[in-house]
Structures are given as structure tokens and as C-alpha cells.
Amino acid sequence: MQLQEEFPELTLRVIADKPAALNLKLVEFVAWNKDTEIADLLQIDIGIMPLTDDAWAKGKCGFKALQYLALGIPAVVSPVGVNTIIVSHGTNGFVCTTTEDWLTALRKLIRDSALRKTMGTKGRITVEQHYSVRSNTATFVGLFR
Numbered sequence: 001m002q003l004q005e006e007f008p009e010l011t012l013r014v015i016a017d018k019p020a021a022l023n024l025k026l027v028e029f030v031a032w033n034k035d036t037e038i039a040d041l042l043q044i045d046i047g048i049m050p051l052t053d054d055a056w057a058k059g060k061c062g063f064k065a066l067q068y069l070a071l072g073i074p075a076v077v078s079p080v081g082v083n084t085i086i087v088s089h090g091t092n093g094f095v096c097t098t099t100e101d102w103l104t105a106l107r108k109l110i111r112d113s114a115l116r117k118t119m120g121t122k123g124r125i126t127v128e129q130h131y132s133v134r135s136n137t138a139t140f141v142g143l144f145r
Contacts, residue, residue: 002103007110015040041071045116046109047093050102051078062086066131069093069123074116076105086131092123 003010004024011026015037019029030040041047047068051057061081068075069086075093077083087093094105109116129135 003106003110006107010110013040013044038071041067041073044073045113046106047073047075048106049075049077049083051080051083053078053080057081065093066127069120070127070131072120072124074109074119074123076102076109086126088122088126092119092126 001024004026008026011028012022012024013028013030014020014022015030015032017032020027033040047064049061049064049068051061057078058081061077061083065075065077065083065086069092075087077087077093077095079095079097084095087095089095094101094109096102096105109119
């Protein structure tokens with residue numbers, strides 16, 4: 001709600017299997033579809049991934065952050081599981097614990113398109129260097145020797 005008041009033009013795009021029950025004015029629901037997922041994600045400026053710290057979230061975490069970064073979108077994530085390894089705080093996104101952490105990170109990214117671009121570029125590089133097929137080919141092939 002605070003960000004909505006500060007940035008009335010802000011739209012929260014939620015890509016999911018069903019609409020989220022959010023008490024916000026500007027929420028855009030997009031039904032998740034494997035055929036349009038990348039195109040849908042490319043419509044966002046900031047990828048957010050708030051998670052609770054439980055077994056289910058630990059199993060889920062990481063993939064969405066990697067998707068955002070691979071597409072050049074800075075990620076703002078909870079410090080759950082591998083998120084703290086994938087997202088380098090202040091470099092390719094932000095790792096946020098408290099409400100104030102989230103607000104500060106999101107405000108910075110909303111206000112600064114150059115920062116979004118720089119972090120997005122660094123995020124893409126992170127994925128290419130550490131998580132791509134190319135960067136892991138030798139490790140994979142080594143499993144069969």
C-alpha cells in the first residue's frame with residue numbers, strides 16, 4: 001500500500017495460476033502459461049520473490065530468481081534457500097528480510113531506471129557465468145567419465 005501511494009502509476013503484475021487476493025488498486029493478473037511465460041515476464045521491470053522460510057519455499061526458491069536474472073530483470077527476493085547465492089545484494093538485485101528492506105529496495109529500483117538496467121545486465125551475466133548450460137557443460141560431462 002505504501003508504494004502504491006508513493007507511485008500511483010505503479011502496477012503490480014502477478015503471473016500465477018489463479019488471481020491473488022491482494023488489497024491493491026493496480027494489480028494486473030496474468031494467467032501463467034508455459035507458451036507465453038517469457039513474453040509475460042519481459043513486460044515487467046522488477047522481479048519480486050517474497051517467500052516464507054519453510055520447506056515448500058526452499059524447494060521452490062531459486063528458479064524464479066534465475067528466470068528474472070536470465071531475462072535481464074533485477075530480482076528482489078527473500079533470503080530463503082539458494083536465493084542468497086543467486087542474488088548478490090546490491091549487484092544484480094536485492095535480498096530483503098524486513099518490510100523496510102523491501103520498501104527501500106523497491107523504491108530505489110522504481111525511481112532509477114539506469115539502476116534497473118545495470119542490475120539486469122549484471123543478473124544476465126550471473127546466469128551466463130554460473131547457471132547456463134555452457135557454464136556447466138564440463139561439470140556435466142565429467143559425471144560420465
